[in-house]
Amino acid sequence: MSENRETYPIEIGGVKRNLRLFEIKPGLKIAILNILGDTELVTASAKELAKKLADKDYDVLVTAESKSIPLIHALSVETRKPYVVLRKDYKIYMGDAIQAETLSITTGKPQTLILDEKDKALIKGKKAAIVDDVISTGSTLEGMRAILEKAGGQIALEAAIFTEGDESDWQEIIALGHLPVFTD
Numbered sequence: 001m002s003e004n005r006e007t008y009p010i011e012i013g014g015v016k017r018n019l020r021l022f023e024i025k026p027g028l029k030i031a032i033l034n035i036l037g038d039t040e041l042v043t044a045s046a047k048e049l050a051k052k053l054a055d056k057d058y059d060v061l062v063t064a065e066s067k068s069i070p071l072i073h074a075l076s077v078e079t080r081k082p083y084v085v086l087r088k089d090y091k092i093y094m095g096d097a098i099q100a101e102t103l104s105i106t107t108g109k110p111q112t113l114i115l116d117e118k119d120k121a122l123i124k125g126k127k128a129a130i131v132d133d134v135i136s137t138g139s140t141l142e143g144m145r146a147i148l149e150k151a152g153g154q155i156a157l158e159a160a161i162f163t164e165g166d167e168s169d170w171q172e173i174i175a176l177g178h179l180p181v182f183t184d
């Protein structure tokens with residue numbers, strides 16, 4: 001019963017939520033941040049991240065679909081920087097796209113990240129701020145780094161609402177907090 005699901009409390013810019021725990025593999029549960037539809041949390045997260053990016057030098061925001069799309073849009077409004085969403089399924093209208101493979105903690109199978117041909121010019125020769133909602137294993141982050149390298153962009157910084165897992169792995173990430181993982 002979902003009513004009885006365990007939760008983990010978070011707070012961002014005064015906005016509190018209880019994240020539901022899901023077992024993603026035997027003996028391992030994670031707290032799921034799903035900001036889709038949560039305008040209050042998206043807005044608070046974007047405002048807090050924008051403060052942390054205020055003194056950084058970058059040209060464009062980059063994320064991977066899908067749950068971080070509202071975040072990067074709100075962050076673009078806050079920072080007035082353009083943004084690029086790396087897609088996970090190729091469509092004909094993406095033209096001569098650039099691709100990289102990832103394996104995120106929640107998906108458990110390979111995913112492809114795709115830079116639409118129309119967005120190449122936003123990346124080439126530019127300083128990119130990589131942004132995600134959560135950085136856990138870092139696979140999605142690695143995929144975004146690979147795309148940026150292939151597209152001729154530089155990485156100015158890497159940011160997330162939350163890092164997850166071993167906090168010592170993520171000292172260089174600009175984050176609003178850290179999520180533990182839950183083992184039996």
Ligand SMILES: O=P(O)(O)OC[C@H]1O[C@H](OP(=O)(O)OP(=O)(O)O)[C@H](O)[C@@H]1O
Binds near residue numbers: 064102105107134
């Ligand atoms: O550090 P990692 O282990 O790669 O995990 C982090 C990624 O996983 C989640 O996305 P998910 O794969 O659930 O895709 P979705 O947003 O399209 O649902 C999350 O939004 C990050 O993008």
